[in-house]
Amino acid sequence: MLRAIDLTKKYGEFLAVNGISFEVGKGEVLGVIGENGAGKSTTLKMLVGLLTPTSGEIQYDGRNLFENLNAIKRKIGYLPEFDALYDNLNAKEYLRVFAEIYGVDADTAEKRIYELLETLNLPVDKPVGEFSKGMKRKLSIARTLVHDPEYLIYDEPTSGLDPSTSMFVTEYVRDLGKQGKTVVFSAHNMFYVESACDLLLIIKKGRVLYFGELDALRDRMKKYIVSYRIGEREFEDVFEDVRDVNRLLAEITENGGEIISIETRVPRLEEIYFTLTDGKSIMD
Numbered sequence: 001m002l003r004a005i006d007l008t009k010k011y012g013e014f015l016a017v018n019g020i021s022f023e024v025g026k027g028e029v030l031g032v033i034g035e036n037g038a039g040k041s042t043t044l045k046m047l048v049g050l051l052t053p054t055s056g057e058i059q060y061d062g063r064n065l066f067e068n069l070n071a072i073k074r075k076i077g078y079l080p081e082f083d084a085l086y087d088n089l090n091a092k093e094y095l096r097v098f099a100e101i102y103g104v105d106a107d108t109a110e111k112r113i114y115e116l117l118e119t120l121n122l123p124v125d126k127p128v129g130e131f132s133k134g135m136k137r138k139l140s141i142a143r144t145l146v147h148d149p150e151y152l153i154y155d156e157p158t159s160g161l162d163p164s165t166s167m168f169v170t171e172y173v174r175d176l177g178k179q180g181k182t183v184v185f186s187a188h189n190m191f192y193v194e195s196a197c198d199l200l201l202i203i204k205k206g207r208v209l210y211f212g213e214l215d216a217l218r219d220r221m222k223k224y225i226v227s228y229r230i231g232e233r234e235f236e237d238v239f240e241d242v243r244d245v246n247r248l249l250a251e252i253t254e255n256g257g258e259i260i261s262i263e264t265r266v267p268r269l270e271e272i273y274f275t276l277t278d279g280k281s282i283m284d
């Protein structure tokens, strides 16, 4: 279980992260969304111990991150927003370097590296300098997994990738959750977030607009569309609250009207996000 409790981060006087709390359990995937500068990377860097919070606490399995930094870091695989790769190494050599840094024994490392390269469709012997952008991103993802960590913190894993590679990476991220890893990843493209995550954290200007289950949010934002006829005329009304639907149904019956259909529409995450852009938290 990863818990962030009332995290804040100031850069000088500027409050980049303002009281963010959430928790993610084993096998869960948390998608973090927010516009440019919302505080996603800052939050993720705090989660992996690269930035010290100004206040608040981060706990992994109940243990304070900064009081157990070295031990906890071994359980984390972090994918930064930008890849830092060595062009003259091939994929296998590159991954071996990191396996050694993490003290993975040679036989286990060799087996794991081949498995990772195979599942991520990467060549073993080609120099990284000749890799495409998508191949480089996938190699960076492989690097986060060489020491078989429990927690994966990915900053925009699909950034700059074409749609098919983005979808591949998204499905890979979702499968990591299914394998029992705890995953936190940020993204701009909400389609990919919607495809991969169970939990959602929406942040704006460093504050939480929503934290919770994606399905619960979609359910909360669903709309009812009532089509009806009174006399010769047809109408269509849209409601957010089922009580308003019931009120209308009573009115239609009173006026001798006829109900044509009642439909429920669950909005896409993108729509939900844009209805929340007034910046008011819906957590209160």
Ligand SMILES: Nc1ncnc2c1ncn2[C@@H]1O[C@H](COP(=O)(O)OP(=O)(O)OP(=O)(O)O)[C@@H](O)[C@H]1O
Pocket: 011, 014, 016, 034, 035, 036, 037, 038, 039, 040, 041, 042, 043
């Ligand atoms: N080292 C720094 N010094 C000062 N301000 C910073 C620093 N790093 C980030 N910021 C500011 O903090 C805010 C949050 O930045 P952050 O990179 O966390 O946002 P983000 O949500 O990841 O954005 P993006 O989607 O563009 O990557 C921004 O206003 C940014 O300018």
